[in-house]
Amino acid sequence: MNSAPNGVWQKNPALAWREIDDETIIISPTESVMHELNDTGSFVWKRIDGRRTAADLAALLAENYDVTREVALADTTALLAELASRKLVVAAAEDAH
Amino acid sequence: MNFPPQTPGTPVMDRLIARTVRRNVPLSVHFDLTYRCNERCVHCYLDHEDHGELLTSECLEILEQLASSGALFLTLSGGEIFLRKDLEEILSCARRLHFDVSLKTNALLVTRARAERLERLAVRRVQISVYSSDPAVHDAVTKVPGSLVRTLAAIPLLLEQGISVKLACPLMKENLLAYRGVMALAEELGVPYVLDMTITPMMDGSRGPIEHRVSAEALLPVLQDAALPGCRPSAQKEEDLPAMLGSATSSGMESGAYDDLPCSAGHNSCYISPYGDVYACVQLPIPAGNLRHRRFDEIWHGSSTLKKVRAMRESELPICSRCEIRKYCERCPGLAWMEGGDLLGAYERACELAEHKARLAGVARPQSAWHAECRAHRTKNSGAKGRVYDSMEMTKQGQSV
Numbered sequence: 001m002n003s004a005p006n007g008v009w010q011k012n013p014a015l016a017w018r019e020i021d022d023e024t025i026i027i028s029p030t031e032s033v034m035h036e037l038n039d040t041g042s043f044v045w046k047r048i049d050g051r052r053t054a055a056d057l058a059a060l061l062a063e064n065y066d067v068t069r070e071v072a073l074a075d076t077t078a079l080l081a082e083l084a085s086r087k088l089v090v091a092a093a094e095d096a097h
Numbered sequence: 098m099n100f101p102p103q104t105p106g107t108p109v110m111d112r113l114i115a116r117t118v119r120r121n122v123p124l125s126v127h128f129d130l131t132y133r134c135n136e137r138c139v140h141c142y143l144d145h146e147d148h149g150e151l152l153t154s155e156c157l158e159i160l161e162q163l164a165s166s167g168a169l170f171l172t173l174s175g176g177e178i179f180l181r182k183d184l185e186e187i188l189s190c191a192r193r194l195h196f197d198v199s200l201k202t203n204a205l206l207v208t209r210a211r212a213e214r215l216e217r218l219a220v221r222r223v224q225i226s227v228y229s230s231d232p233a234v235h236d237a238v239t240k241v242p243g244s245l246v247r248t249l250a251a252i253p254l255l256l257e258q259g260i261s262v263k264l265a266c267p268l269m270k271e272n273l274l275a276y277r278g279v280m281a282l283a284e285e286l287g288v289p290y291v292l293d294m295t296i297t298p299m300m301d302g303s304r305g306p307i308e309h310r311v312s313a314e315a316l317l318p319v320l321q322d323a324a325l326p327g328c329r330p331s332a333q334k335e336e337d338l339p340a341m342l343g344s345a346t347s348s349g350m351e352s353g354a355y356d357d358l359p360c361s362a363g364h365n366s367c368y369i370s371p372y373g374d375v376y377a378c379v380q381l382p383i384p385a386g387n388l389r390h391r392r393f394d395e396i397w398h399g400s401s402t403l404k405k406v407r408a409m410r411e412s413e414l415p416i417c418s419r420c421e422i423r424k425y426c427e428r429c430p431g432l433a434w435m436e437g438g439d440l441l442g443a444y445e446r447a448c449e450l451a452e453h454k455a456r457l458a459g460v461a462r463p464q465s466a467w468h469a470e471c472r473a474h475r476t477k478n479s480g481a482k483g484r485v486y487d488s489m490e491m492t493k494q495g496q497s498v
Binding site for chain 1: 109110112113116117120122124164167168169195196197198219220221222259261
Protein backbone atom coordinates (compact mmCIF):
# COMPACT_ATOMS: atom_id res chain seq x y z
CA MET A 1 0.00 0.00 0.00
CA ASN A 2 1.59 3.24 -1.15
CA SER A 3 0.05 5.44 1.51
CA ALA A 4 2.38 3.64 3.88
CA PRO A 5 5.53 5.52 4.91
CA ASN A 6 7.60 3.71 2.30
CA GLY A 7 5.12 4.39 -0.51
CA VAL A 8 6.49 6.29 -3.51
CA TRP A 9 4.27 8.53 -5.62
CA GLN A 10 4.54 10.75 -8.61
CA LYS A 11 2.32 13.47 -9.96
CA ASN A 12 -0.25 12.43 -12.54
CA PRO A 13 1.47 13.60 -15.73
CA ALA A 14 -1.80 14.75 -17.32
CA LEU A 15 -2.42 17.48 -14.76
CA ALA A 16 -2.10 21.21 -15.14
CA TRP A 17 -0.79 22.93 -12.05
CA ARG A 18 0.89 26.07 -10.89
CA GLU A 19 2.14 27.36 -7.57
CA ILE A 20 0.83 30.89 -7.11
CA ASP A 21 1.45 32.90 -3.99
CA ASP A 22 2.48 29.86 -1.88
CA GLU A 23 -0.62 27.93 -2.84
CA THR A 24 -0.95 25.38 -5.60
CA ILE A 25 -3.80 25.12 -8.07
CA ILE A 26 -4.20 21.75 -9.78
CA ILE A 27 -6.58 21.05 -12.67
CA SER A 28 -7.39 17.62 -13.95
CA PRO A 29 -8.20 17.87 -17.67
CA THR A 30 -10.61 14.96 -17.76
CA GLU A 31 -12.95 16.32 -15.10
CA SER A 32 -12.18 20.04 -15.45
CA VAL A 33 -12.05 20.16 -11.68
CA MET A 34 -9.83 22.56 -9.82
CA HIS A 35 -8.03 21.56 -6.63
CA GLU A 36 -6.26 23.91 -4.27
CA LEU A 37 -3.42 23.11 -1.90
CA ASN A 38 -2.41 25.43 0.91
CA ASP A 39 1.17 26.33 1.78
CA THR A 40 2.08 23.06 3.52
CA GLY A 41 0.25 20.97 0.94
CA SER A 42 2.15 22.87 -1.78
CA PHE A 43 5.42 22.16 0.01
CA VAL A 44 4.74 18.43 -0.20
CA TRP A 45 3.32 18.59 -3.73
CA LYS A 46 6.45 20.25 -5.11
CA ARG A 47 8.58 17.47 -3.68
CA ILE A 48 6.55 14.54 -4.99
CA ASP A 49 8.96 13.32 -7.64
CA GLY A 50 8.58 9.58 -8.09
CA ARG A 51 11.60 8.92 -5.88
CA ARG A 52 10.88 10.27 -2.41
CA THR A 53 8.84 8.09 -0.05
CA ALA A 54 6.05 9.42 2.14
CA ALA A 55 8.48 9.26 5.03
CA ASP A 56 11.04 11.29 3.08
CA LEU A 57 8.43 13.93 2.34
CA ALA A 58 7.31 14.00 5.96
CA ALA A 59 10.90 14.41 7.12
CA LEU A 60 11.33 17.39 4.82
CA LEU A 61 8.09 18.84 6.14
CA ALA A 62 9.26 18.45 9.73
CA GLU A 63 12.60 20.10 8.90
CA ASN A 64 10.91 23.16 7.48
CA TYR A 65 7.80 23.62 9.60
CA ASP A 66 7.12 23.69 13.29
CA VAL A 67 5.70 20.20 13.45
CA THR A 68 6.82 16.87 14.91
CA ARG A 69 7.89 14.05 12.61
CA GLU A 70 4.95 11.95 13.80
CA VAL A 71 2.37 14.57 12.96
CA ALA A 72 4.14 15.37 9.69
CA LEU A 73 4.08 11.71 8.68
CA ALA A 74 0.42 11.28 9.56
CA ASP A 75 -0.53 14.42 7.63
CA THR A 76 1.64 13.53 4.65
CA THR A 77 0.27 10.01 4.30
CA ALA A 78 -3.27 11.37 4.65
CA LEU A 79 -2.59 13.98 1.97
CA LEU A 80 -1.06 11.40 -0.37
CA ALA A 81 -4.04 9.10 0.10
CA GLU A 82 -6.38 11.99 -0.71
CA LEU A 83 -4.33 12.98 -3.74
CA ALA A 84 -4.37 9.38 -4.92
CA SER A 85 -8.11 9.07 -4.45
CA ARG A 86 -8.51 12.08 -6.75
CA LYS A 87 -6.01 10.61 -9.22
CA LEU A 88 -3.72 13.58 -8.79
CA VAL A 89 -0.82 11.30 -7.91
CA VAL A 90 -0.10 7.79 -9.08
CA ALA A 91 2.08 5.16 -7.48
CA ALA A 92 5.52 5.46 -9.02
CA ALA A 93 5.63 1.77 -9.96
CA GLU A 94 2.19 1.90 -11.61
CA ASP A 95 3.23 4.54 -14.05
CA ALA A 96 6.37 2.70 -15.05
CA HIS A 97 4.65 0.25 -17.37
CA MET B 98 -3.53 20.26 4.09
CA ASN B 99 -7.18 20.04 3.11
CA PHE B 100 -8.20 20.94 -0.41
CA PRO B 101 -11.80 20.69 -1.53
CA PRO B 102 -12.29 20.04 -5.26
CA GLN B 103 -13.82 22.98 -7.09
CA THR B 104 -15.13 23.86 -10.49
CA PRO B 105 -14.41 27.07 -12.36
CA GLY B 106 -16.54 29.94 -11.07
CA THR B 107 -16.53 28.66 -7.50
CA PRO B 108 -14.93 30.22 -4.41
CA VAL B 109 -11.55 28.67 -5.25
CA MET B 110 -11.60 30.38 -8.62
CA ASP B 111 -12.73 33.65 -7.06
CA ARG B 112 -9.92 33.47 -4.50
CA LEU B 113 -7.43 32.64 -7.21
CA ILE B 114 -8.65 35.58 -9.29
CA ALA B 115 -8.50 37.91 -6.29
CA ARG B 116 -4.94 36.79 -5.46
CA THR B 117 -3.68 37.05 -9.01
CA VAL B 118 -5.29 40.44 -9.56
CA ARG B 119 -3.79 41.74 -6.32
CA ARG B 120 -0.32 40.58 -7.33
CA ASN B 121 -0.73 41.02 -11.09
CA VAL B 122 -0.01 37.41 -11.89
CA PRO B 123 -0.81 36.66 -15.57
CA LEU B 124 -3.05 33.72 -14.71
CA SER B 125 -4.64 33.46 -18.16
CA VAL B 126 -2.84 34.03 -21.45
CA HIS B 127 -4.35 34.01 -24.93
CA PHE B 128 -1.51 33.31 -27.37
CA ASP B 129 -2.24 33.47 -31.10
CA LEU B 130 0.40 31.40 -32.85
CA THR B 131 -0.57 32.50 -36.35
CA TYR B 132 -2.92 34.82 -38.15
CA ARG B 133 -2.86 32.61 -41.25
CA CYS B 134 -6.15 30.86 -41.83
CA ASN B 135 -7.76 28.34 -44.14
CA GLU B 136 -11.08 30.16 -43.93
CA ARG B 137 -11.92 33.73 -44.90
CA CYS B 138 -14.69 34.62 -42.49
CA VAL B 139 -16.42 37.79 -43.52
CA HIS B 140 -16.33 39.32 -40.04
CA CYS B 141 -12.74 38.42 -39.14
CA TYR B 142 -10.62 41.14 -37.51
CA LEU B 143 -7.24 39.68 -38.53
CA ASP B 144 -4.81 40.28 -41.37
CA HIS B 145 -4.06 36.73 -42.57
CA GLU B 146 -0.73 37.52 -44.21
CA ASP B 147 2.30 36.20 -42.35
CA HIS B 148 4.36 39.23 -41.35
CA GLY B 149 7.04 37.21 -39.56
CA GLU B 150 5.54 34.79 -37.05
CA LEU B 151 7.46 33.79 -33.97
CA LEU B 152 9.79 30.87 -34.61
CA THR B 153 9.25 27.60 -32.78
CA SER B 154 12.18 28.32 -30.47
CA GLU B 155 10.74 31.75 -29.68
CA CYS B 156 7.34 30.26 -28.85
CA LEU B 157 8.93 27.71 -26.51
CA GLU B 158 10.98 30.41 -24.79
CA ILE B 159 7.84 32.53 -24.33
CA LEU B 160 6.03 29.57 -22.75
CA GLU B 161 8.95 29.15 -20.32
CA GLN B 162 8.72 32.81 -19.38
CA LEU B 163 4.93 32.65 -18.97
CA ALA B 164 5.14 29.59 -16.73
CA SER B 165 7.70 31.22 -14.48
CA SER B 166 5.46 34.31 -14.27
CA GLY B 167 2.59 32.19 -12.94
CA ALA B 168 0.47 31.72 -16.06
CA LEU B 169 -1.74 28.64 -15.75
CA PHE B 170 -4.58 28.95 -18.28
CA LEU B 171 -3.16 28.98 -21.80
CA THR B 172 -5.39 29.46 -24.84
CA LEU B 173 -3.64 28.80 -28.12
CA SER B 174 -5.41 30.22 -31.10
CA GLY B 175 -5.11 31.94 -34.47
CA GLY B 176 -5.85 32.36 -37.38
CA GLU B 177 -6.13 28.64 -37.73
CA ILE B 178 -3.94 27.05 -35.10
CA PHE B 179 -3.42 23.76 -36.99
CA LEU B 180 -1.66 25.62 -39.80
CA ARG B 181 1.32 25.85 -37.43
CA LYS B 182 3.33 22.77 -38.35
CA ASP B 183 5.08 22.95 -34.99
CA LEU B 184 1.84 22.99 -32.99
CA GLU B 185 2.44 19.62 -31.37
CA GLU B 186 5.96 20.59 -30.38
CA ILE B 187 4.54 23.72 -28.76
CA LEU B 188 1.83 21.68 -27.05
CA SER B 189 4.45 19.23 -25.77
CA CYS B 190 6.30 22.13 -24.22
CA ALA B 191 3.07 23.46 -22.70
CA ARG B 192 2.43 20.00 -21.24
CA ARG B 193 5.92 19.81 -19.76
CA LEU B 194 5.34 23.22 -18.17
CA HIS B 195 1.98 22.09 -16.70
CA PHE B 196 -0.27 24.63 -18.43
CA ASP B 197 -4.01 24.11 -18.62
CA VAL B 198 -4.38 24.22 -22.39
CA SER B 199 -7.37 25.19 -24.53
CA LEU B 200 -7.38 25.59 -28.30
CA LYS B 201 -9.55 27.69 -30.57
CA THR B 202 -9.96 26.38 -34.09
CA ASN B 203 -12.29 25.90 -37.02
CA ALA B 204 -11.41 22.18 -36.75
CA LEU B 205 -11.08 21.71 -40.52
CA LEU B 206 -7.74 19.98 -40.00
CA VAL B 207 -8.70 17.80 -37.03
CA THR B 208 -8.32 14.13 -37.87
CA ARG B 209 -8.77 11.10 -35.64
CA ALA B 210 -5.00 10.71 -35.29
CA ARG B 211 -4.61 14.38 -34.44
CA ALA B 212 -7.41 14.20 -31.87
CA GLU B 213 -5.66 11.25 -30.24
CA ARG B 214 -2.43 13.22 -30.05
CA LEU B 215 -4.25 16.21 -28.53
CA GLU B 216 -5.56 13.91 -25.82
CA ARG B 217 -2.06 12.60 -25.14
CA LEU B 218 -0.87 16.20 -24.91
CA ALA B 219 -3.57 16.83 -22.27
CA VAL B 220 -5.42 19.54 -24.18
CA ARG B 221 -8.44 20.12 -21.95
CA ARG B 222 -10.79 21.98 -24.23
CA VAL B 223 -11.25 22.95 -27.85
CA GLN B 224 -13.48 25.86 -28.84
CA ILE B 225 -14.81 25.55 -32.36
CA SER B 226 -16.41 28.28 -34.44
CA VAL B 227 -19.79 27.29 -35.87
CA TYR B 228 -21.92 29.94 -37.52
CA SER B 229 -25.00 27.91 -38.36
CA SER B 230 -26.29 24.37 -38.56
CA ASP B 231 -27.13 25.15 -42.18
CA PRO B 232 -24.13 24.51 -44.45
CA ALA B 233 -25.17 27.26 -46.85
CA VAL B 234 -25.15 29.87 -44.08
CA HIS B 235 -21.98 28.66 -42.34
CA ASP B 236 -20.04 28.27 -45.57
CA ALA B 237 -21.14 31.72 -46.74
CA VAL B 238 -19.51 33.16 -43.60
CA THR B 239 -16.28 31.13 -43.88
CA LYS B 240 -16.10 31.40 -47.70
CA VAL B 241 -15.04 27.75 -47.79
CA PRO B 242 -17.51 25.36 -49.45
CA GLY B 243 -18.02 22.23 -47.38
CA SER B 244 -16.51 23.77 -44.25
CA LEU B 245 -19.46 23.07 -41.93
CA VAL B 246 -19.49 19.38 -42.79
CA ARG B 247 -15.77 19.12 -42.10
CA THR B 248 -15.99 21.14 -38.89
CA LEU B 249 -18.85 19.06 -37.52
CA ALA B 250 -17.08 15.83 -38.44
CA ALA B 251 -14.23 16.78 -36.13
CA ILE B 252 -16.34 17.24 -33.02
CA PRO B 253 -17.05 13.56 -32.27
CA LEU B 254 -13.37 12.79 -32.84
CA LEU B 255 -12.46 15.17 -30.04
CA LEU B 256 -15.27 14.10 -27.74
CA GLU B 257 -14.27 10.46 -28.17
CA GLN B 258 -10.89 11.39 -26.71
CA GLY B 259 -12.50 12.97 -23.65
CA ILE B 260 -11.60 16.48 -24.80
CA SER B 261 -14.22 19.10 -23.94
CA VAL B 262 -15.67 20.90 -26.92
CA LYS B 263 -17.39 24.26 -26.88
CA LEU B 264 -19.10 25.87 -29.84
CA ALA B 265 -18.61 29.59 -30.43
CA CYS B 266 -21.09 31.38 -32.65
CA PRO B 267 -20.46 35.04 -33.38
CA LEU B 268 -23.73 36.60 -34.50
CA MET B 269 -23.73 38.85 -37.53
CA LYS B 270 -26.06 39.85 -40.34
CA GLU B 271 -25.29 36.69 -42.29
CA ASN B 272 -26.28 34.26 -39.52
CA LEU B 273 -28.40 36.07 -36.96
CA LEU B 274 -31.37 33.78 -37.36
CA ALA B 275 -29.18 30.70 -37.32
CA TYR B 276 -28.42 30.77 -33.61
CA ARG B 277 -31.33 28.50 -32.71
CA GLY B 278 -29.87 25.89 -35.01
CA VAL B 279 -26.48 26.20 -33.32
CA MET B 280 -28.17 25.86 -29.94
CA ALA B 281 -29.93 22.69 -31.10
CA LEU B 282 -26.70 21.37 -32.53
CA ALA B 283 -24.89 21.96 -29.24
CA GLU B 284 -27.66 20.28 -27.30
CA GLU B 285 -27.58 17.31 -29.66
CA LEU B 286 -23.83 17.01 -29.18
CA GLY B 287 -24.07 17.62 -25.46
CA VAL B 288 -21.60 20.48 -25.51
CA PRO B 289 -21.75 24.06 -24.23
CA TYR B 290 -21.77 27.02 -26.54
CA VAL B 291 -21.45 30.77 -26.57
CA LEU B 292 -23.34 33.21 -28.77
CA ASP B 293 -21.22 36.29 -29.24
CA MET B 294 -22.77 39.55 -30.36
CA THR B 295 -19.39 41.29 -30.59
CA ILE B 296 -18.10 42.08 -34.04
CA THR B 297 -15.04 44.27 -33.75
CA PRO B 298 -13.05 46.45 -36.14
CA MET B 299 -9.85 44.91 -37.46
CA MET B 300 -6.84 45.06 -35.16
CA ASP B 301 -5.37 47.84 -37.29
CA GLY B 302 -8.52 49.88 -36.69
CA SER B 303 -10.09 49.48 -40.14
CA ARG B 304 -13.79 48.98 -39.96
CA GLY B 305 -14.57 46.42 -42.65
CA PRO B 306 -15.98 43.78 -40.26
CA ILE B 307 -18.40 46.31 -38.79
CA GLU B 308 -20.43 46.12 -42.00
CA HIS B 309 -21.46 42.65 -40.88
CA ARG B 310 -22.55 43.73 -37.42
CA VAL B 311 -26.24 43.42 -36.61
CA SER B 312 -27.94 46.58 -35.41
CA ALA B 313 -28.96 46.69 -31.77
CA GLU B 314 -32.62 46.70 -32.83
CA ALA B 315 -32.15 43.58 -34.93
CA LEU B 316 -30.66 41.81 -31.90
CA LEU B 317 -33.86 42.27 -29.92
CA PRO B 318 -35.29 38.85 -30.84
CA VAL B 319 -32.11 37.26 -29.51
CA LEU B 320 -32.13 39.34 -26.34
CA GLN B 321 -35.75 38.38 -25.77
CA ASP B 322 -35.36 34.70 -26.54
CA ALA B 323 -36.66 32.79 -23.55
CA ALA B 324 -34.36 29.89 -24.37
CA LEU B 325 -31.32 32.01 -23.57
CA PRO B 326 -30.34 32.99 -20.04
CA GLY B 327 -29.03 36.23 -21.51
CA CYS B 328 -26.42 36.64 -18.87
CA ARG B 329 -22.72 36.99 -18.48
CA PRO B 330 -20.75 33.91 -17.53
CA SER B 331 -21.55 33.55 -13.86
CA ALA B 332 -20.62 31.57 -10.78
CA GLN B 333 -21.87 28.37 -12.29
CA LYS B 334 -20.12 25.42 -13.80
CA GLU B 335 -19.74 26.32 -17.45
CA GLU B 336 -20.75 22.94 -18.82
CA ASP B 337 -23.99 23.12 -16.87
CA LEU B 338 -25.19 26.19 -18.68
CA PRO B 339 -27.72 25.33 -21.38
CA ALA B 340 -26.93 28.46 -23.37
CA MET B 341 -24.88 31.58 -23.10
CA LEU B 342 -24.57 35.05 -24.44
CA GLY B 343 -21.01 36.13 -23.98
CA SER B 344 -17.70 36.61 -25.65
CA ALA B 345 -15.94 34.05 -27.77
CA THR B 346 -12.67 35.86 -27.10
CA SER B 347 -13.06 36.33 -23.36
CA SER B 348 -10.47 35.03 -20.91
CA GLY B 349 -13.25 32.91 -19.43
CA MET B 350 -12.45 34.29 -16.00
CA GLU B 351 -15.47 36.47 -15.36
CA SER B 352 -15.99 36.74 -11.64
CA GLY B 353 -17.32 38.99 -8.93
CA ALA B 354 -13.76 39.11 -7.62
CA TYR B 355 -12.91 41.87 -10.11
CA ASP B 356 -15.09 44.21 -8.11
CA ASP B 357 -14.42 47.74 -9.40
CA LEU B 358 -12.20 46.61 -12.28
CA PRO B 359 -13.68 46.51 -15.79
CA CYS B 360 -12.39 42.99 -16.49
CA SER B 361 -9.34 40.75 -16.22
CA ALA B 362 -7.39 42.42 -19.05
CA GLY B 363 -3.96 43.52 -17.89
CA HIS B 364 -4.66 42.50 -14.31
CA ASN B 365 -4.37 38.74 -14.53
CA SER B 366 -4.78 38.06 -18.23
CA CYS B 367 -3.19 39.18 -21.44
CA TYR B 368 -2.88 38.50 -25.15
CA ILE B 369 0.20 37.69 -27.22
CA SER B 370 0.22 38.05 -31.02
CA PRO B 371 2.03 35.71 -33.47
CA TYR B 372 4.66 38.44 -33.78
CA GLY B 373 5.40 38.57 -30.05
CA ASP B 374 3.45 41.71 -29.23
CA VAL B 375 1.91 41.72 -25.75
CA TYR B 376 -1.48 43.35 -25.24
CA ALA B 377 -3.82 43.55 -22.28
CA CYS B 378 -6.43 41.79 -24.43
CA VAL B 379 -7.02 40.79 -28.03
CA GLN B 380 -9.84 43.35 -28.01
CA LEU B 381 -7.52 46.05 -26.71
CA PRO B 382 -4.85 46.19 -29.39
CA ILE B 383 -2.50 48.73 -27.84
CA PRO B 384 0.90 46.99 -27.74
CA ALA B 385 2.64 46.95 -24.38
CA GLY B 386 5.93 45.56 -25.69
CA ASN B 387 7.45 42.89 -27.90
CA LEU B 388 8.80 39.58 -26.65
CA ARG B 389 11.51 39.54 -29.30
CA HIS B 390 13.09 42.49 -27.56
CA ARG B 391 12.09 42.19 -23.90
CA ARG B 392 11.27 39.42 -21.50
CA PHE B 393 7.65 38.87 -20.59
CA ASP B 394 8.08 39.92 -16.96
CA GLU B 395 9.67 43.22 -17.96
CA ILE B 396 6.74 44.02 -20.24
CA TRP B 397 4.08 42.73 -17.87
CA HIS B 398 5.32 44.66 -14.86
CA GLY B 399 6.97 47.62 -16.57
CA SER B 400 4.76 48.66 -19.47
CA SER B 401 3.19 52.09 -19.13
CA THR B 402 0.31 50.90 -21.33
CA LEU B 403 -0.53 48.08 -18.94
CA LYS B 404 -0.18 50.40 -15.96
CA LYS B 405 -2.72 52.70 -17.58
CA VAL B 406 -5.10 49.80 -18.16
CA ARG B 407 -4.65 48.64 -14.55
CA ALA B 408 -5.46 52.09 -13.23
CA MET B 409 -8.99 52.01 -14.67
CA ARG B 410 -11.81 51.75 -12.16
CA GLU B 411 -15.47 51.40 -13.07
CA SER B 412 -16.44 53.86 -10.36
CA GLU B 413 -14.15 56.50 -11.81
CA LEU B 414 -15.24 56.36 -15.45
CA PRO B 415 -16.03 59.94 -16.33
CA ILE B 416 -19.41 59.27 -17.93
CA CYS B 417 -20.36 55.64 -17.38
CA SER B 418 -19.88 55.76 -13.59
CA ARG B 419 -22.97 57.93 -13.29
CA CYS B 420 -25.07 55.99 -15.78
CA GLU B 421 -28.40 54.89 -14.34
CA ILE B 422 -28.61 51.81 -16.53
CA ARG B 423 -25.03 50.72 -15.94
CA LYS B 424 -26.06 47.31 -14.66
CA TYR B 425 -27.49 46.45 -18.08
CA CYS B 426 -24.31 47.45 -19.85
CA GLU B 427 -21.42 45.20 -20.89
CA ARG B 428 -19.01 48.00 -21.63
CA CYS B 429 -15.59 46.73 -22.70
CA PRO B 430 -12.60 49.06 -22.34
CA GLY B 431 -11.04 47.64 -25.50
CA LEU B 432 -14.15 48.30 -27.55
CA ALA B 433 -14.42 51.72 -25.93
CA TRP B 434 -10.97 52.45 -27.31
CA MET B 435 -11.53 50.81 -30.69
CA GLU B 436 -14.96 52.33 -31.25
CA GLY B 437 -14.81 55.62 -29.39
CA GLY B 438 -11.08 56.29 -29.14
CA ASP B 439 -11.12 56.51 -25.34
CA LEU B 440 -10.36 53.70 -22.89
CA LEU B 441 -12.44 55.47 -20.26
CA GLY B 442 -15.21 56.61 -22.53
CA ALA B 443 -18.68 55.47 -23.50
CA TYR B 444 -19.43 54.12 -26.96
CA GLU B 445 -22.56 53.89 -28.99
CA ARG B 446 -22.91 50.13 -29.24
CA ALA B 447 -22.72 49.54 -25.49
CA CYS B 448 -25.16 52.36 -24.77
CA GLU B 449 -27.64 51.11 -27.37
CA LEU B 450 -27.55 47.54 -26.11
CA ALA B 451 -27.80 48.63 -22.47
CA GLU B 452 -30.87 50.72 -23.28
CA HIS B 453 -32.52 47.81 -25.08
CA LYS B 454 -31.77 45.43 -22.23
CA ALA B 455 -33.03 47.90 -19.66
CA ARG B 456 -36.21 48.39 -21.67
CA LEU B 457 -36.72 44.63 -21.84
CA ALA B 458 -36.22 44.51 -18.06
CA GLY B 459 -39.06 47.00 -17.61
CA VAL B 460 -37.16 50.24 -17.16
CA ALA B 461 -39.26 53.12 -18.50
CA ARG B 462 -37.47 55.25 -21.10
CA PRO B 463 -33.97 54.06 -20.31
CA GLN B 464 -31.23 56.40 -21.36
CA SER B 465 -27.50 55.96 -20.88
CA ALA B 466 -25.57 58.77 -19.23
CA TRP B 467 -23.70 59.38 -22.46
CA HIS B 468 -26.84 59.62 -24.55
CA ALA B 469 -28.37 61.95 -21.98
CA GLU B 470 -25.28 64.13 -22.19
CA CYS B 471 -25.33 64.11 -25.98
CA ARG B 472 -28.97 65.10 -26.05
CA ALA B 473 -28.43 67.88 -23.53
CA HIS B 474 -25.54 69.11 -25.65
CA ARG B 475 -27.68 69.09 -28.79
CA THR B 476 -30.48 70.95 -27.06
CA LYS B 477 -28.06 73.54 -25.77
CA ASN B 478 -26.61 74.00 -29.22
CA SER B 479 -29.84 73.73 -31.14
CA GLY B 480 -29.22 73.94 -34.80
CA ALA B 481 -26.19 71.67 -34.62
CA LYS B 482 -26.31 69.10 -37.42
CA GLY B 483 -25.66 65.35 -37.23
CA ARG B 484 -25.10 62.98 -34.36
CA VAL B 485 -22.31 63.31 -31.83
CA TYR B 486 -21.51 59.61 -32.17
CA ASP B 487 -20.61 60.01 -35.84
CA SER B 488 -18.05 62.67 -35.11
CA MET B 489 -16.51 60.49 -32.37
CA GLU B 490 -16.07 57.68 -34.89
CA MET B 491 -14.28 60.00 -37.24
CA THR B 492 -11.76 60.99 -34.58
CA LYS B 493 -10.95 57.42 -33.61
CA GLN B 494 -8.43 56.44 -36.27
CA GLY B 495 -4.84 56.72 -35.20
CA GLN B 496 -5.60 57.83 -31.68
CA SER B 497 -3.20 56.46 -29.11
CA VAL B 498 -3.33 56.11 -25.38
